Amino acid sequence: xxxxxxxxxxxxxxxxxxxxxxxxxxxxxxxxxxxxxxxxxxxxxxxxxxxxxxxxxxxxxxxxxxxxxxxxxxxxxxxxxxxxxxxxxxxxxxxxxxxxxxxxxxxxxxxxxxxxxxxxxxxxxxxxxxxxxxxxxxxxxxxxxxxxxxxxxxxxxxxxxxxxxxxxxxxxxxxxxxxxxxxxxxxxxxxxxxxxxxxxxxxxxxxxxxxxxxxxxxxxxxxxxxxxx
Amino acid sequence: xxxxxxxxxxxxxxxxxxxxxxxxxxxxxxxxxxxxxxxxxxxxxxxxxxxxxxxxxxxxxxxxxxxxxxxxxxxxxxxxxxxxxxxxxxxxxxxxxxxxxxxxxxxxxxxxxxxxxxxxxxxxxxxxxxxxxxxxxxxxxxxxxxxxxxxxxxxxxxxxxxxxxxxxxxxxxxxxxxxxxxxxxxxxxxxxxxxxxxxxxxxxxxxxxxxxxxxxxxxxxxxxx
Numbered sequence: 043x044x045x046x047x048x049x050x051x052x053x054x055x056x057x058x059x060x061x062x063x064x065x066x067x068x069x070x071x072x073x074x075x076x077x078x079x080x081x082x083x084x085x086x087x088x089x090x091x092x093x094x095x096x097x098x099x100x101x102x103x104x105x106x107x108x109x110x111x112x113x114x115x116x117x118x119x120x121x122x123x124x125x126x127x128x129x130x131x132x133x134x135x136x137x138x139x140x141x142x143x144x145x146x147x148x149x150x151x152x153x154x155x156x157x158x159x160x161x162x163x164x165x166x167x168x169x170x171x172x173x174x175x176x177x178x179x180x181x182x183x184x185x186x187x188x189x190x191x192x193x194x195x196x197x198x199x200x201x202x203x204x205x206x207x208x209x210x211x212x213x214x215x216x217x218x219x220x221x222x223x224x225x226x227x228x229x230x231x232x233x234x235x236x237x238x239x240x241x242x243x244x245x246x247x248x249x250x251x252x253x254x255x256x257x258x259x260x261x262x263x264x265x266x267x268x269x270x271x
Numbered sequence: 272x273x274x275x276x277x278x279x280x281x282x283x284x285x286x287x288x289x290x291x292x293x294x295x296x297x298x299x300x301x302x303x304x305x306x307x308x309x310x311x312x313x314x315x316x317x318x319x320x321x322x323x324x325x326x327x328x329x330x331x332x333x334x335x336x337x338x339x340x341x342x343x344x345x346x347x348x349x350x351x352x353x354x355x356x357x358x359x360x361x362x363x364x365x366x367x368x369x370x371x372x373x374x375x376x377x378x379x380x381x382x383x384x385x386x387x388x389x390x391x392x393x394x395x396x397x398x399x400x401x402x403x404x405x406x407x408x409x410x411x412x413x414x415x416x417x418x419x420x421x422x423x424x425x426x427x428x429x430x431x432x433x434x435x436x437x438x439x440x441x442x443x444x445x446x447x448x449x450x451x452x453x454x455x456x457x458x459x460x461x462x463x464x465x466x467x468x469x470x471x472x473x474x475x476x477x478x479x480x481x482x483x484x485x486x487x488x489x490x491x492x493x494x495x496x
Contacts, residue, residue: 074360075357075358075360076360077360077361078359078360078361078362078381078382078383078384078387079361079382080382167327169327196323196366198322200327200329200330216365219361219364220364220365220366222361223360223361223364223366223367224366226361227361227367
């Protein structure tokens with residue numbers, strides 16, 4: 043074997059071995075199945091945090107390798123799909139949008155509090171586990187915080203011949219699916235969002251309310267921690 | 272390597288392979304609580320009990336049971352568990368799946384659930400619980416290589432236990448039909464005299480075959496007949 047060919051073969055082998063270590067994981071946006079549920083007939087706005095468009099978790103495990111888990115816009119995709127199934131009308135707000143100018147019954151603001159995972163070496167099992175703690179805040183049309191709900195989700199996936207990366211991705215997708223299942227089951231019980239149905243501001247009234255609040259020197263943003271469940 | 276040495280080794284390896292593949296012992300039991308039976312237009316689903324409850328049934332074991340129960344002329348209609356779980360999202364997720372048959376009536380009342388189950392003709396759900404673990408091992412085996420060649424010397428062994436329980440739920444009667452369990456223990460050996468000769472006990476595969484055969488008999492056999 044001549045030198046360039048040998049270099050190429052060794053390079054491919056080395057890159058293959060490194061890829062097998064699975065230190066970098068990139069998650070494709072998950073797809074949740076159409077749920078069997080009674081859709082809530084109301085109009086909601088959804089304000090995604092900036093990091094939902096590109097969330098990267100980096101962690102160095104002591105005595106082991108470093109991990110970089112790129113969730114991409116998986117979180118945004120999850121909540122977009124979920125709320126589209128749960129509510130009859132959903133508006134995803136752009137960064138500059140003012141929710142008080144929109145005909146919505148409620149504003150939902152999901153965020154991510156924590157992302158954690160464990161490797162088979164840490165748990166002494168053959169599985170990767172992922173925990174995601176989301177936080178879902180619900181505001182009424184006036185911008186008052188009516189619910190602040192921490193949602194803890196868990197996913198677990200066994201290692202396969204396809205490698206650690208595949209198992210960790212699967213565990214993360216299962217954790218997101220777990221969060222979706224929990225929210226479908228309990229969203230209305232916990233947040234009482236359906237009680238806000240029909241309270242949508244009309245196209246003219248938000249402008250009026252905005253002018254009034256400006257005159258009063260009030261902030262449109264809702265207070266933090268009004269309700270915690 | 273001389274031709275004579277090769278001529279001696281090949282029969283040795285073949286003999287070892289023919290002698291088998293480690294030792295396996297298995298026990299299978301069932302406990303019936305109601306009559307069963309299945310018609311040609313009915314199907315079954317194999318599910319793993321939730322990992323939220325600490326269960327660690329392997330996906331490949333579930334697939335193995337699905338394959339064996341659906342195989343052949345006498346095979347049952349098996350709905351792949353992923354397809355079933357997706358069609359009933361979110362009611363059969365690890366967090367939300369019913370843990371007892373007494374929850375089935377409430378589940379069936381949820382919007383779309385009974386229709387989705389009826390559309391797939393699902394008569395029985397089989398819940399699997401258990402896993403395969405390495406429980407013991409020992410011996411010593413070492414290998415070395417040099418310019419003139421290499422080889423291994425020693426003896427190693429390990430034991431795996433596969434313990435699985437299956438609960439059969441009848442979705443037509445909304446009750447438990449009974450349970451089937453398979454406990455399989457397998458010991459593998461690897462003697463090495465220059466060449467390691469693995470004699471592997473396929474513990475999980477045996478547990479799959481044993482449990483699937485018993486499940487098939489359990490479901491098909493209508494004791495009321």
